[in-house]
Amino acid sequence: MDPRERIDQALEAALVRQGDAGTPPRLMAAMRHAVFPGGGRMRPRLALAVAAACGEDLPAASDAAAVAVELMHCASLVHDDLPCFDDAETRRGQPAVHRAFGEPLAVLAGDALILLAFQVLARDVAVAPDRMGRLITITADAVGLPSGIIAGQGWESEPEVDLSQYHQAKTGALFAAATMAGAAAAGHPHAAWGAVGARLGEAYQVADDLRDLAAKAEDLGKPVGRDAELGRPNAPEALGIPGAVKRLEGLLAAAAEAVPACPGEEMLKGLIKTEASRFLPKELARYAA
Amino acid sequence: MDPRERIDQALEAALVRQGDAGTPPRLMAAMRHAVFPGGGRMRPRLALAVAAACGEDLPAASDAAAVAVELMHCASLVHDDLPCFDDAETRRGQPAVHRAFGEPLAVLAGDALILLAFQVLARDVAVAPDRMGRLITITADAVGLPSGIIAGQGWESEPEVDLSQYHQAKTGALFAAATMAGAAAAGHPHAAWGAVGARLGEAYQVADDLRDLAAKAEDLGKPVGRDAELGRPNAPEALGIPGAVKRLEGLLAAAAEAVPACPGEEMLKGLIKTEASRFLPKELARYAA
Incomplete structure (x- = not known):
C-alpha cells in the first residue's frame, strides 16, 4: 500500500473508533477538518520509512507511531493558527479550524487531537507494553517540556531566543520523534535515530523559511514573509539567502550520514536524498551548490 | 504524610523534572501559576484514597496517577478560563493564567500540562508497563473523546444538550478516572471503580451549580449564576433547588454503595460520607433531607 494511503486509513480508523457515538458532532467535524486533507504527511511517512528500515515486525505499532x-x-497547527498566535485565515487551502468552527472548538479540537494520539498508542501497542511506553515518552517529549513543539512556541513569548534552539523545538523535535518512534515501533533502540529526524526537521524549517520568502517577496533580499512580520527568528534573515541554502544542504547530508546501521540503511539514505530534492523552492535553485 | 502535602510534592517534582534547563521561563511560570496553589485537590485525593483502599503496593504509581x-x-481550567470560553478574570483567588501571562502562554500552558501528565505516567510507572498502559488509557479517555472533559466542553457548542451526559463528560469523567486510576495504580481491576467516581463527580457538579446560585442570587429561585448567564445546562435550573439537593444526596449515597470489595472498603465509604458533608453550600442546608 502507498504510505500516504496507509497513513490516511490509520488516521481515519483512529478518529472513527474514538469519535463514535457520544462525541459532540461539531467537535468531531472540527477534528476531521484539522486532519483531512492532510499536508505532505512528512512526519508519519518518515516514521513508517524508519520502521520499515528497521525490519518492521508489528505493523499496528508502526501505524500507531505514525x-x-x-x-x-x-x-x-490548529492551536498555532488561533487568533492569539498567527491568526491564520487558511490552512492547506481551506479555512483554518477557528474560522470554520469558531475559536472554542478550535481550542478543543487541538486538545482532543493530542489526547487521541495517546489513546491510539495505549490501545494499539498494548500487545508490546515496553514499546508502548517508549512511544508515549517519545511522543510526549516531542510536544511538551522541556524542548518539544510547545516549548518552541513558548520561546516566541520570551525576550531573547536562540535560533537553533527555537527551530529544534518547534519543528525538529517532532521530526526527531518521527524517526525515533519508527525505530521504537519496530523494537529497535531508538535514541540514535533522533539525530536523523532532528536534522531533517531543521532542514525542513530552513526550507520553509526560504519558501515563505520566495513566495512573498519581489525582492528576495527583503524579508517580508509572515515570520519576519511577526518578528520571529528566521534563517534567511539571520544568514542571508545563500547562507540559508548552504545550511539546508549541509543539514540534509548530515541527516543521511546519521542513519544508524539497520537492515534498510541504504534504502533509507536513498529516500532521504529523493525527498530532500523537493525541499528547496525552485525559485531559489540558482543558490544551490 | 498528609495527602495534600504528598500531592503537592509530587506535582512539584513533576514540574521540576520536565521543566528543567531548556524550558522557556515564562511558559514554566504560567504552568506553575496554573498548578499552585491548588484548589481542593479532590481528584488526586480520591485517587490516593482508592489506591490505599486497594492496598497500594507501588506508591510511585499512585503518585503518578494522582x-x-x-x-x-x-x-x-486554564483553557476553560480563556476569553473564548468563560473569559474568567480570576481563578482560585489569583488572576487567571491568560490574565497574568497572556493568551498565547495560557493556551500553551494548558497543552503542556496535558503532555506532562503522560510524561509522568510513562516514566514513573515504567516498572509496571501493564499498569502504565491502563493508566494512560484511563487518563486520556477522561479528557478526550468520546466522553471526556473536552467532549463535555464540546457539547456547549451544540444546539441540544443532554444535562446528564454533559455533566458526566465535563466533570464526572475525571472523577471516574481518579477512582479507576487509583485502583489501576495498585494493580486492581479498575472498571468497577468508575461508577464510584462518576457519581461523586456528578454530585460535585450539582453542588457546584447550587453554590454558584447561592453565592450570586438574592432570590434563590432566580437563576443568575454564571452558567445560567452563558445559557448552559444547570441542575438547579432544570430540577429546581429542592430537586437538585435531593439529586445530590442520592448521588453521594450511590457513590458509597458502588465501592467494590477491597481491603479498605469500610474506610473508604466513611471517607466519602465525611467529604460529602462539605458538598452542600450551607445557605442551602435547609433543603437537605
Missing part, C-alpha cells in the same frame, strides 16, 4: 506524530502535528 | 488527574484538571 498516527501519533501526525495527530500532534495537526494539533499544533 | 498527579496525572490533577494536571488534567488544571489544564482544563
